[in-house]
Amino acid sequence: MSKDQTDWKHKYKEAAIELERYESSQVEEQMRLIISHMTLGLQGQSESLDSALSHIRQTLASASNSLDRKSIAELEKQVRYLDREREKTAKSMLVFLKQWLLSLKKVADEEQHADFLLLERKASEVVDHWYEVPEYLSSLLALQESHLQEPGATHVVSPLADSLSADVSQNVVVKDEASVDSQFEAVASELIQLVDALSLSADHKQRVALLIKRIRTQLSFGELVSILAELIELVQISTSSAHEDFEQYLISLNSQLAAVQGFLSESQSDQSISGKAQKALDSQVRQEVSNIHTAVNQSTSLDDLKVTVASQLDGIVFAMDEFRKSEEERESRSQQRHDELMQQMQSMEEESRRVKAHMEEERMKARTDSLTGLPNRAAYDDHLKKEFERWSRYQQGFSIAIGDLDHFKSINDNYGHLVGDKVLRLVSRVLSKTLRAADFIARYGGEEFIILLPATSISDATGAIDKLRASVCNSPFNFHGEPVQITMSFGVAETKTGDTLDQLFERADAALYRAKGGGRNCVRQG
């Protein structure tokens, strides 16, 4: 092969490799762009997901870096967490939608049943496709509104019927409005109590306040659904980090809310039944009155007329009796439902109190040291923070003391860990008994205790702590009949202007170190 030919072949090869490199860099660039845009679509679901996505976008933007496994794993974790949350919300929403449909169906007309069936079937699909939820809710609302239409006003012609029916209808309508208003008031107050019972973080304070305002000022049949939906969402938020027990509470809350909805729908339906009964009474009375007119016009004898009129009047009295009876029955049904609702609300309140107490118990457990029963380090940290804030605001200083059992390792080594635990319990009892009620003691960890003495100068604190030291030293402790000497060393420090929590602690800790170095079983100031 000639030299020229070899050169051409070589140049061709190089150009092909260059082209391939260029094409693959173009594809890579496009992939970067696509991924970057897709991450923007995921934005806004949660704070941690946002920060994972932003990290990925930054990595993609710097062409030199490629995505590391850690970022991808973090992203996967966040997405999986969101999926789980979404599934949980979807389940609760399905339960709620079904209960809502059920309570509407109970009071629906025959011809609306087909629509209900359709919505019932669609409910499970809709919770898997969130974008369909708003449309679904508006169909549900439209169906509910068409069912809850107010009956039209009664048109009265005859003067006798006019006066009769005006009396009756005015009484009934005024009474119905008053009773529905008072039912709404009762429901509003129960709903507000439910909202109050939710344990929500400060982040949701504004949402809670807004919901309470809506319940107070806007509670009506039309608004009820969106108010309940908001309430359920808040309940879900409040339960997401709580105990399993709370899930039970949520389900029961859903059913209680469905009962509230059912109750209100039934009250509305009762109103419409009452409207129909009024119309029936009105037309019956008018019919009887018109019969009297005809009888007066056509009658030839006074006796016949008397008999006919008496019989028509009997008819009117009968119709009114029937109407009164049906009204009484309606009222007693309504009262019964009202009582049932109140009972349900009461049991809901009890349940809510029980869950609250349970959570408080759990909270206490999380702040108590299980071996000694003393507050633990987390409880101490909270207490110290409060005392420190008080000091910063009112300049009322305080002291802290760190106490440590001397040669505790040798107690464990010589007598065993169980005896060591017993010693820790005994010392805890002695320390708490000897301290003043205003002082606060916690097990800081291992064989270390920490004591907070509010409004106490370092010299007073040193005196008080020395008494503690003496009572531990003088407490008799025996193992298999042999006395075992227990002693403790302490370091005390008082707040100084400009102190931070850490500086205060470090001074007490350094003093404890000196107490250990100075022969133990003594108190030193920091």
Ligand SMILES: Nc1nc2c(ncn2[C@@H]2O[C@H](COP(=O)(O)OP(=O)(O)OP(=O)(O)O)[C@@H](O)[C@H]2O)c(=O)[nH]1
């Ligand atoms: N039984 C028991 N021992 C514990 C517990 N927590 C920590 N310890 C033990 O406490 C001992 C602490 O030992 P060191 O830190 O060497 O201190 P010390 O032996 O008390 O010596 P000085 O503090 O210098 O007087 C270790 O043996 C730990 O295992 C506990 O809950 N129960």
